[in-house]
Amino acid sequence: xRTYRVNINxxxxxxxxxxxxESINKLRHSIRNNIDRGNSVLxxxxxxxxxxxxxxxxxxxxxxxxxxxxGQDVRFRSNLxxxxxxxxxxxxxxxxxxxxxxxxxxxxxxxxxxxxxKSVDVKITDTPWELLLGERNDNKDLLHHLVSAHPVVNKTxxxxxxxDTSRGHWGQDVxxxxxxxxxxVAGMTAQHQYITTLRxxxxxxxxxxxxxxxxxxxxxTIHNDFAMFSEKEAKPIVAKRPFVIFGSCRQLEAFRSLxxxxxxxxxxxxxxxxxxxxxxWHKALDSMLELTKSxxxxxxxxxxxxxxxxxxxxxxxxWPRCLDWDSYQ
Numbered sequence: 001x002r003t004y005r006v007n008i009n010x011x012x013x014x015x016x017x018x019x020x021x022e023s024i025n026k027l028r029h030s031i032r033n034n035i036d037r038g039n040s041v042l043x044x045x046x047x048x049x050x051x052x053x054x055x056x057x058x059x060x061x062x063x064x065x066x067x068x069x070x071g072q073d074v075r076f077r078s079n080l081x082x083x084x085x086x087x088x089x090x091x092x093x094x095x096x097x098x099x100x101x102x103x104x105x106x107x108x109x110x111x112x113x114x115x116x117x118k119s120v121d122v123k124i125t126d127t128p129w130e131l132l133l134g135e136r137n138d139n140k141d142l143l144h145h146l147v148s149a150h151p152v153v154n155k156t157x158x159x160x161x162x163x164d165t166s167r168g169h170w171g172q173d174v175x176x177x178x179x180x181x182x183x184x185v186a187g188m189t190a191q192h193q194y195i196t197t198l199r200x201x202x203x204x205x206x207x208x209x210x211x212x213x214x215x216x217x218x219x220x221t222i223h224n225d226f227a228m229f230s231e232k233e234a235k236p237i238v239a240k241r242p243f244v245i246f247g248s249c250r251q252l253e254a255f256r257s258l259x260x261x262x263x264x265x266x267x268x269x270x271x272x273x274x275x276x277x278x279x280x281w282h283k284a285l286d287s288m289l290e291l292t293k294s295x296x297x298x299x300x301x302x303x304x305x306x307x308x309x310x311x312x313x314x315x316x317x318x319w320p321r322c323l324d325w326d327s328y329q
Contacts, residue, residue: 081254
């Protein structure tokens with residue numbers, strides 16, 4: 001955790017990039033100390049998937065921590081959308097790409113990847129969906145099991161790097177990670193290394209996108225208290241691809257609350273409101289399978305305006321950010 005003093009209005013900026021019980025306890029102590037000194041506090045949660053224990057076995061989420069400060073001069077910013085009542089001032093920060101939403105317009109390597117993508121008119125494929133499961137966790141194990149037992153598995157290009165690294169797929173245009181998919185790609189400036197790091201997971205793979213039409217993804221942290229968005233959504237947004245999210249209940253609702261549009265005109269998105277995770281995800285798989293019965297050219301024609309809106313909204317909006325260089329000097 002780092003502390004920065006901002007002279008304007010005596011606001012103190014505090015950050016946490018771990019989201020653990022220990023780091024949250026330290027952050028809580030620092031917030032209280034600054035309030036006692038008469039300072040206002042801005043807390044930047046760089047790790048949106050905060051989970052902490054108040055007592056052995058009693059776990060709380062990021063929204064619980066935010067609500068501890070109701071009525072006090074504290075406000076929060078993070079790359080998440082609260083899904084249960086949030087009683088403290090909160091601002092969404094778009095840190096889907098660590099380098100910022102303009103990564104695919106300003107980085108030559110990334111813009112070159114977009115140029116390699118084929119249009120739906122020329123792609124011929126038996127696997128219209130792609131689902132890339134990165135690092136192993138229990139949720140990804142569950143999804144892998146559900147997909148493997150569902151008929152849509154025959155229509156899905158699926159890899160699971162964390163479960164079997166030999167089954168990963170990296171085309172010649174991207175960088176294969178050594179240990180984990182969020183590893184940094186060399187070539188960024190040392191001065192801005194932390195906030196402009198280009199990660200392996202930031203790179204869309206033309207060899208996969210050119211043999212599929214649609215994207216399915218699972219977020220790393222899933223809890224019905226909040227929804228988070230990462231490079232997993234950002235890549236199909238900049239490539240103008242429809243997608244399905246295996247995430248929290250009301251994750252698509254949270255996505256729309258940020259000004260984006262979803263794909264209900266062609267995809268049954270009723271899965272988004274199902275509370276039970278396994279039932280929700282099974283329903284999402286049904287939606288994926290149903291979409292494979294449609295002509296992808298018709299799908300893209302119907303969604304042209306939605307896909308263009310999302311790309312422009314993502315890249316051209318003046319998003320607040322947590323990972324800004326000024327906060328690290």
